[in-house]
Amino acid sequence: MLLMNGSSRENGNTARLAQIVLEGIAHQQIYMKDFSITPIIDKRHDPEGFTPVADDYEKIIRLVREHDILIFATPIYWYGMSGQMKLFIDRWSQSLRDPHFSFKEEMKSKKAFVVAVGGDDPYIKGLPLIQQFQYIFQFVGLTYIGYVIGQGNAPDEILSDQRALSEAKYWNKIFRSL
Numbered sequence: 001m002l003l004m005n006g007s008s009r010e011n012g013n014t015a016r017l018a019q020i021v022l023e024g025i026a027h028q029q030i031y032m033k034d035f036s037i038t039p040i041i042d043k044r045h046d047p048e049g050f051t052p053v054a055d056d057y058e059k060i061i062r063l064v065r066e067h068d069i070l071i072f073a074t075p076i077y078w079y080g081m082s083g084q085m086k087l088f089i090d091r092w093s094q095s096l097r098d099p100h101f102s103f104k105e106e107m108k109s110k111k112a113f114v115v116a117v118g119g120d121d122p123y124i125k126g127l128p129l130i131q132q133f134q135y136i137f138q139f140v141g142l143t144y145i146g147y148v149i150g151q152g153n154a155p156d157e158i159l160s161d162q163r164a165l166s167e168a169k170y171w172n173k174i175f176r177s178l
Contacts, residue, residue: 001027002067006074006085013152018073020168032084076118108141119153
């Protein structure tokens with residue numbers, strides 16, 4: 001399992017909720033903020049394809065390729081995923097054209113899960129974000145297995161969201177069985 005945390009804050013509410021989901025389960029965790037990802041210059045339709053970029057994208061995509069279960073954890077920033085998470089996913093366009101491997105074929109063998117935390121009615125206003133992830137996963141062939149949304153803004157506020165904590169513990173049992 002690979003947990004990709006898109007938060008700009010370590011040990012914030014998103015990380016806390018993800019930790020509950022994965023408590024006692026072997027996994028690798030990365031913070032997207034610790035990697036440099038350059039915005040994509042769209043060359044999907046250029047015959048020569050994408051220009052190589054000197055950043056950390058390839059390091060992360062290598063980790064993605066090594067894991068069967070991918071957990072996308074992000075705060076709900078302005079009703080969407082974090083910028084760093086979005087930059088990473090935008091770069092998938094490059095992987096789709098990479099002649100060294102078949103991105104979609106590899107993604108078909110993987111499962112994806114989303115952890116999202118926001119402060120402004122996330123159980124309703126976070127649903128478009130979940131739907132966005134579902135569409136992304138569907139496009140690349142990832143099997144979507146679910147999500148947990150939590151409410152929290154100030155540090156550790158997520159620990160007061162009994163609904164999120166309950167759902168996180170439920171998913172922990174599911175992940176233990178996978």
